[in-house]
Amino acid sequence: MDSPTQEPTKGVELKVMAPEGLNSAPIPPATMSTQRLRNEDYNDYSSTEVSPTETPSNGLDNFSNSSSYQRFGEVNGTTRLQTLIHLLKGNIGTGLLGLPLAVKNAGILLGPLSLIVMGIVATHCMGILVKCAHHFCRRLHKPFLDYGDTVMxxxxASPSSWLRTHSLWGRRIVSFFLVVTQLGFCSVYFVFMADNFKQVVEAANGTTNNCHNNETVLPIPTMDSRLYMLTFLPFVVLLVFIRNLKALTLISVLANITMLASLIMIYQHIVQGIPDPRNLPLAANWKTYPLFFGTAIFAFEGIGVVLPLENKMKDPRHFPGILYLGMTIITLLYITLGSLGYLQYGAAIQGSITLNLPNCWxxxxxxxxxxxxxxxxxxxxFYVPAEIINPFFVSRVTERWALVVDLSVRIVMASLTCALAILIPRLDLVISLVGSVSSSALALIIPxxxxITTYYSEGMSPIIITKDILISLFGFVGFVVGTYQAIYELIQPNVSPTFSNVTSAFVQ
Known part of the structure; x- marks a missing residue:
């Protein structure tokens, strides 16, 4: 049994001889930037311990084996329940509220069936990423690898000499899509907040205490939603000035409580008085299906949190079960909210189901x-792109100017997300575009x-290779078609009618 490797000194670059034919190259100092390690007392408690008799290519079977993966500092790790909660939080956001419109774009039958398939494929790709990361942890005797390093x-390990020579680009590509995805999420948040606040303000005079009245309230026009976005920008800038992840813990708890309370109230409303579903098409026009793909993969794109969550568990042997349980709950949540929301509001469903809620307080x-x-x-x-981009600029100035540069970059990035939201103020199309462009790459194409590149030289079944290629092609086709359709919808004049708050799609 190999002895556990000690945790490397923080912020120090190590050189090791890469075993089993891997190129000998400098290993970057863990998954966090040097700036983050200076600012935080961050401890990585994970470690690997492998038996000489074990075969790395056994995948998740080895992952579940008690002798293949050990941890240091188990007392400080997260429990299975905590990991499950974090996994749920990492996958539930604005994408969930856009799923009723996504089901409309696919059809009341085809939509839920497609969500099941999407959930199975996305979960399988998460499992692939975990399997490959553990494979290289064992080979390199490293305690932990992030998404980018695993791809590198x-x-x-690829049999192609060209890929081996350009392996560093694997990490750069993953970092690029992570930045695009996370900043895309932030842009969606601007549009979401502006649309909901604008609707509340416009309908304030017609808002009542009667939540069972089906009357539609005519809103009083106020300022444009893009002006609301500019109003939010200074507060968002102040928020992103928080650079310590530990300081964001309370913020995360507040976000979880408010969003959970909102979801409970949304569910208790949409299950009441569901109209006859026979008036809805089983399958929608094929031209709108790419918009469904973009929204669905946007909702399922939580692959970036998988490895960090597994790394922080007290006992990572239980992570596969937590992953499959969590993704099952998430898939059921997506299917029920998407289907019930579309059944309740029909053709009147908007980019976020919150925009369809009744005009009562x-x-x-x-x-x-x-x-x-x-x-x-x-x-x-915002924390993820800041950790990727900011060190590039901070490392080029003296310590005296480091804080000024760091805050300036944060202001620019926050302003950029606001500018993108102003340029594309349609919530449904922003979600679909971000999902098609970047989420599909991270969740479906790359894993x-x-x-294949990890295990091909060790021998892979042709069935497994075919399966991997088909999944990647599925993601690539969705990437191309979804991006095209979202851009096409953006440049077309908006001729669809605007639906105010209605409590049912079939109000007479």
């Missing part, structure tokens, strides 16, 4: 509560290709 080492408060939760979540989503 996967390319180094109870449901107006739901919009405000969820918007507050999204506001706090902005800082958490199957990583599986």
């Amino acid at each position: 080492y996967g390319l180094e 109870l449901y107006q408060s739901v919009k405000l509560l969820y918007s507050i939760g999204i506001f706090f979540t902005y800082s958490l989503q 199957p290709l990583l599986d």
Whole structure:
């Protein structure tokens, strides 16, 4: 039994001889930037311990084996329940509220069936990423690898000399899509907050205490939603000035509480008085299906949190069960909210189901509560691109100017997300575009290709190779078609009618 490797000194670059034919190259100092390690007392308690008799290519079977993966500092790790909660939080956001419109774009039968398939494939790709990361942890005797490093080492293990030579680009590509995805989420948050606050303000004079009245309230026009976005920007900038992840813990708790309360109230409303579903098409026009794909993969794109969550568990042997349980809950949540929301509002469904809620103070408060939760979540989503981009600029100035440069970059990035939201103020199309462009790459395209480059030289079944190629092609086709359709819808004049708050799609 190999002895556990000691945790490397923080912020120090180590050089090791890469075993089993991997290129000998400098290993970056863990998954956090040097700036983050200076600012935080961050401890990585994970470690690997492998038996000489074990075969790394056994995948998740080895992952579940008690002798294949050990941890240091178990007392400080997260429990199974805590990990499950974090996994749920990492996958539930504004994408969930856009799923009723996504089901409309697919059809009342085809939509839920497609969500089941999407959930199975996305979960399988998460499992592939975990399997490949553990494979290289064992080979390199490293305690932990993030998404980008796993892809880099996967390319180094490839039989192609060209891929091995350009393996560093694997990490750069993953970092690029992570930045695009997270900043895309932040742009969606601006549009979401603006739309919901604007609707609450416009309908304030017609808002009542009667939540069972089906009358539609004519809103009083106020300022444009883009002006609301500019109003939120200074507060968002102040929020992203929080640089310590530990300081965001309370913010995360507040976001969870407000969003959970809002979801409970949304569910208790949409299950009441569901109209006859026979009036809805089983399958929608094929031209709108790419918009469904973009919204669905946007909702399922939680692959970036998988490895960090597994790394922080007290006993990572239980992570596969937590992953499959959590993704099952998430898939059922997506299917029920998407289907019930579309059944309740029909053709009147909007980009976020909150925009369809009745004009009474109870449901107006739901919009405000969820918007507050999204506001706090902005800082958490912003943290990832800040950790990737800021060190590039901070490392080029003296320590005296480091804080000024760091805050300046944060202001620019927050302003950029606001500018993108102003340029594309349609919530449904922003979600679909971000999902098609970046989420499909991280969640569907890269993991199957990583599986092939990691295990091909060790012998892979032709069935597994075919399966990986088909999944990657599925993601690529969705990427191309979904992006095209979202851009096409953006440049077309908006001729669809605007539906105010209605409590049912079939109000007479």
